Amino acid sequence: MTALTRLESKPAHEHAISSAGSMKQIYEQLLLNDDAMQRRALAQRFLATQLQQAADLPEDMPGDLSALQNFVEQHCIDVARQYADYLQQRKEGGPRQFFSSKAHALFFLQAVAPTKLVDGAWLSGLLRHWRDPRFEGLICTYLEELGEGNPAQNHVVIYRKLLAEHGLQDSGVIADQYYLQGAVQLALGECSDGFLPEVIGYNLGYEVLPLHLLISAYELSELGIDPYYFTLHVTIDNASTGHAHKAVQSVLQLLPIEGDREAFLRRVALGYRLNDLGQGSRAIIExxxxxxxxxxxxxxxxxFGQHMHSDYCRFEGKTVNQWLSASEQLPGFLAALENKGWIKRHQDPQASRFWQLIDGDGAAMxxxxxxxxxxxxxxxxxxNWRPEHSPASVRRGTGASAEPLVPGNDPDVASLQAALEGLAAHEQMPVLIPWLSAHRHSHPAGLMATRRFIELKSSLR
Known part of the structure; x- marks a missing residue:
């Protein structure tokens, strides 16, 4: 899923984030805490704070419901036009607009990981309404985020593999502010019954195709990074029949008939604005x-390294251990390596002795x-050095889909199977639903539970 961003060339305005407590701690408590009451209480407090901040943001969502579908469709048309302009600029020899290097792209992938690893979480609390046809679009959207139980299509599984492929699993290097949107999504999923209009509005804002998604996918592929997670959302979030269309329909289907429609829509609009809290993708990239x-x-x-080097090599009179003894000496250390010729900037890194120490056969480090x-x-x-040959663009093949395997020795799978044994079909649903949570659905038992949930949902209606 991808947040709706404005169509100007500059990054969206960065809005202030409450400094009360660590955003990462809130995120992890909402994701991992086994105490449902504690999660719910934290989610309610957190959402109240974030909604207060969102109330001060500009309102972009049209107030006229009859204009909502046209608003979404026009946005997609504008994005398509701007992307065509981008492609023409690239065809004419223009440079990449987002990622200056592969390291730049990897920085982005790591920074947005807290959000991508809970993809769709704001809808998780709606699964209990599986019998109510008004929720069909939202539940269908969530189940598609889960890949309908197929690990090859589960968005979190795909993103985890992408991170692992490039050594980006260390969450300790991610700035605290980048956990905000993931925490918002988890909190909405935890409190969906009490904040249903806000969930609907957030979903609408998040599911409309943004320009940055298209450009990111194009440039990631150029840099030899698999863009499948991003290209998957290009197709699934379309305004014709995809998640964007379902998001609009959900607003209309869940609008009260005799209740206070204006109050409901004000809350929908407020939930929509939650998408604009914190740094967006463009701001992170820049x-x-x-x-x-x-x-x-x-x-x-x-x-870890300040006591691990011998005193054999000295740079400008200091040993490596001495250079590493204080943070403020690191810029000078790099300069000393460059002055001594161990680092040769703006050349093929293979020509630098320092690089040879960390890469290649027999590298000492x-x-x-x-x-x-x-x-x-x-x-x-x-x-400024550029290799003669650019990395081959990555395009994932479309191999034949196979039936997902259920690992027979997985303890969670065995536990779930035991819990389901002997239960009637309708009794299985409340047992399955917890396994479709943000924390569990990408694990083998969660994937199995997702497939069973979909099977029963179709047969029990």
């Missing part, structure tokens, strides 16, 4: 500073740096 990221990475390494950390160093050393 915040990247390669040299700053290199220094931050070295600072994280410094406490093999394994010290993760793939992402190595990419930071590679791109910083390379600077």
């Amino acid at each position: 915040s990247f500073d390669l040299y700053g990221e290199v220094l931050s990475m070295l600072e994280r390494k410094r406490p 093999f394994g010290v740096f993760s793939p992402y950390e190595k990419q930071l160093l590679h791109d910083w050393i390379g600077g």
